[in-house]
Amino acid sequence: MGSLAHWTGREARALRRALRLSVRAFAERLGIGVRTVTKWESLGTGTTPRPFMQSILDTALSAADAEAKQRFELLLRQDGEAPVRDYYRSGPREWDYETWTDDLGRAAACLARQDFAFAGSLVDRWLRRFSPLELDGPGLHLHARSLVLLGDLQRDRGDVRGPLSASHTYRRAHQFFVDLRAPRRMAQVELSLAVVEETNGRLELAARRYELLARDARLSPRDRTRALLWVGTALSKKGSNDHAVTVMAEAIRLFEELEEPDDWSVAHQKMALAHRGAGALGAALSHLDIALANRSDSPMQRVRLQTAHGHVLLSDHATSDGGLRLLDEAAGTSRTFGMSHQLASIETIRNAFERVN
Structure with missing residues (x-):
């Protein structure tokens, strides 16, 4: 990829225009004479550069940035002759993959701030553009990564059951990574599937999978x-809070060694809930203070922290009003960003509080 099966004067002219160079500047870029470039462009498809000139043009095309390559493709399309795909040796072009990779990065950034609509648009455009049947190995890897991001979006939005759920999408991605023999990617998807199992309330199954993956090389x-x-977290949800505290303390230590501040902060938040379950409200508030002081600014993490903080405050009648206010704030943010699973968790906490009060 990144070269043509056959160059004529037409393609040479399109490349010069895509690079936005004058005839003289293009000739200097290629290290050839101005008269040669002029001849190519005047004769168009009626002339074929010599083999060593074709190699020079291949190199110039490969070295161009993604935007220039896209302009080159568009210019060829605008000529109204044979379809551009017929000029290429196989499948999607090198710059398709470059742009696809860039869009996956943009989609991940959108997910981090819960911009689900734009993230979904960025991922969907590539899943629709190319069928897996026309993709080579690198293309299938990008297709599978796109499915993982789509699964992340569905999970964060709360779509965790049914044929259009995160679980279904993750399994499709996993099969591609199995076929590609990509063990690290396979294990990452297995970890995401365990999270979905926990979200769906299958705590025993999720805990077993987490335990295996925590030792997975x-x-x-x-x-x-x-x-x-x-x-x-699975242990805490099952009520085994003392055991959960021990496990989470080790995770906090390891995140500190790995210099992962966001994960370290999340671990303190989860530790606070385990201490709350064990009845140690002072320890719970201490860990919440650490998490609040080191939180990221994403809406998801803000909601999770407010929910955890509100849950702890509801455990003491003297602070329950403050806890309800925090849950109200978290519920409002969840509605704004379409985080239905978080909203359901908040309602569950509120309903449990109201039943005993």
């Missing part, structure tokens, strides 16, 4: 530590 140290932390 396919994962990075950070991902293994996240799995360990989530063992603690």
Whole structure:
């Protein structure tokens, strides 16, 4: 990729225009004479550069940035001759993959701030543009990564059940990574699937999967530590809070060693809930203070912290009014950003409080 099967004067002219160079500047870029470039452009498809000139043009095209390559493709399309795809040796072009990779980065950034609509648009445009049947190995890897991001979007939005759920999408991505023999990516998707199991209330199953993944050499140290932390969250939800505290303390230590401040802050938030479950409200508030002082500014993390803080405050009648206010704020943010799972968790906490009061 990044070269044509056959160059004529027509393609040479399109490349010069895509690079936004004058005839003289283009000739200097290629290291050839101005008269040669002029001849190519005047004869168009009626002339074919010599083989060594074709190699020079291949190199110039490969070295161009993604925007110039897209302009080159558009200029060829605008000529109204044979479809551009026929000029290329195989499949999507190098610059398609470059732009696809860039869009996945943009989608991940949108997910971090819960801009689900634009993130979904960025991912969907590529899943629709190319069928897996026309993709080579790198293209299939990008397709699978796109499915993972779509699964992350569905999970964060609360779509965790049914045929259009995060679980279904993650399984599709996992199969692609199996076929590609990409063990680290496979394990990362397995970790995401365990999170969905926990979200769906299958705590025993989720805990078992987390325990296995926390020792899985396919994962990075950070991902293994996240799995360990989530063992603690599953234990806490099951009511095994003392055990959860021990597990989470180890995760906090490891995140500090790994210099992962966001994960470290999240671990303190989850530790606060485990201490609350164990009845140690002072320890819970202490860990919440650490998490609040080191939080990221994403809406998701803000809601999670407000929910955890409100939950702890509801445990003491003297602070329950403040807890209800925090839950109201978290619910408002959840509605604004379409985080239905977070909203359901808030309602569950509020309903439990109202039943005993």
